[in-house]
Amino acid sequence: MKFRCERDVLVDALASATRAVATRGGALPVLSGVKAALSGDRLVLTGSDLDLTIQVVVTVAGHTDGVAVLPARLAADIVRALDPGAVHVDVAEGEAEARIASGRSHFSVRLLPAEDFPRVADAPANEVTLDAAALVDALRQVVPAASHDDARPILTGVLMAAEGDGLRLVATDSYRLAVRDLAGASVLREGQSVLVPSRALGELARLLGGADKAGGRVSLRLGERDATFEVGTFTPSGGGDGGGPGADTAGTSATRLTTRLIEGQFPNYRQLVPERHPNRLIVGREPLLDALRRVKLLAREAIPVRLQLREGAVQLSAITQDVGQAEEELDAKYEGTEMGISFNPEYLADGIEAVSGDEVTLETLDGLKPAVVRGVGRDDYLYLLMPIRVS
Numbered sequence: 001m002k003f004r005c006e007r008d009v010l011v012d013a014l015a016s017a018t019r020a021v022a023t024r025g026g027a028l029p030v031l032s033g034v035k036a037a038l039s040g041d042r043l044v045l046t047g048s049d050l051d052l053t054i055q056v057v058v059t060v061a062g063h064t065d066g067v068a069v070l071p072a073r074l075a076a077d078i079v080r081a082l083d084p085g086a087v088h089v090d091v092a093e094g095e096a097e098a099r100i101a102s103g104r105s106h107f108s109v110r111l112l113p114a115e116d117f118p119r120v121a122d123a124p125a126n127e128v129t130l131d132a133a134a135l136v137d138a139l140r141q142v143v144p145a146a147s148h149d150d151a152r153p154i155l156t157g158v159l160m161a162a163e164g165d166g167l168r169l170v171a172t173d174s175y176r177l178a179v180r181d182l183a184g185a186s187v188l189r190e191g192q193s194v195l196v197p198s199r200a201l202g203e204l205a206r207l208l209g210g211a212d213k214a215g216g217r218v219s220l221r222l223g224e225r226d227a228t229f230e231v232g233t234f235t236p237s238g239g240g241d242g243g244g245p246g247a248d249t250a251g252t253s254a255t256r257l258t259t260r261l262i263e264g265q266f267p268n269y270r271q272l273v274p275e276r277h278p279n280r281l282i283v284g285r286e287p288l289l290d291a292l293r294r295v296k297l298l299a300r301e302a303i304p305v306r307l308q309l310r311e312g313a314v315q316l317s318a319i320t321q322d323v324g325q326a327e328e329e330l331d332a333k334y335e336g337t338e339m340g341i342s343f344n345p346e347y348l349a350d351g352i353e354a355v356s357g358d359e360v361t362l363e364t365l366d367g368l369k370p371a372v373v374r375g376v377g378r379d380d381y382l383y384l385l386m387p388i389r390v391s
Helices: 005-019 072-081 134-144 199-206 285-298 346-352
Strands: 002-006 034-041 042-048 050-061 061-063 068-071 086-091 098-101 105-108 130-131 156-164 167-173 177-183 193-197 217-223 224-230 253-260 279-284 307-308 314-320 324-331 331-335 337-342 359-364 371-375 381-385
Touching: 002 005, 002 177, 005 034, 005 042, 005 050, 005 086, 005 167, 034 061, 034 072, 050 199, 068 072, 068 105, 072 105, 086 279, 105 324, 134 167, 134 177, 134 199, 134 217, 134 346, 156 199, 167 337, 177 346, 193 199, 193 253, 199 224, 199 324, 199 346, 279 285, 279 324, 285 307, 285 314, 285 324, 285 346, 307 359, 337 346, 346 371, 346 381
Parallel strands: none
Antiparallel strands: 002 061, 002 086, 034 042, 034 068, 042 050, 050 253, 086 098, 098 105, 130 217, 156 167, 156 193, 167 177, 177 381, 217 224, 224 253, 279 331, 279 359, 307 314, 307 337, 314 324, 359 371, 371 381
């Protein structure tokens, strides 16, 4: 295998594929590598930990076709450290080393056995397309609410369910709940749902970035046990690499992310959302965020921030014994009974940041029941947060 590629293009491709590389000590040794498969001018880089697989396909100046598995982190670090310009990668047939060179810099790196790298299954034929920018926005709002506790695998997933004529994304860690609707995104059959690992969706959001590379679209293919997201155009390529792009411009790329679905029953989130909210606060989003950031400087050691709701204002406060206290008051519109309610400040900030628009609403039943955060005039997203009982 022998090819030439611009450093920055190769750095980006290696960085993306390496994000799926196994980091667990018990994984197969070959999964610490990234597989490089060259066919003509098309280079396919694959990283996988068996649960998550990321493939990046880049157009390079190919010389000799071949397949090799490079130690992922080391290869990425070497290419990143090189001076800008052309990078030459050469693996002679039958040799166990890859030579990486640019200018006067020359590296020789031991390879991992390519025959041990797991084959990537082909994606299902049926696909639907989603607006990439809308999907990125939805993932930004929902994914942070998923749990990171592997002891509760169901809660580490994001529910994708058919809802009306669109798609609903739901995540919860049992302390908060995020729900976002994507209208017109007919991905699933009526009543159908899948549970996608939040880690995979977080990586998808990172890969999509500004969605410019996707031409504004991302493809989704659902199998019985896997979900595949494609950014850019893939065409069949053979060799067990699950396809490559029909790119014809040097440096352009396509990316495919495949993840195993989580098996199990997601909690009945609908029963968590109160049907009525007699108390309703409307306040500027940025002023509330700024005040919360200041006040939570005194909310240490799991101390909550308390919101005192009353007509015309909301007061934020935090007290940490032997450290100090903070208070700040904001002008606001409030309808309901004067009351106080306390929250984890980080969780509250996450919900407010996720809301779109200049103003947010905080709707409550009382100081001990879940509160709902929404954007004013926006019904496509809600963030439900459990309050903290304060003695």
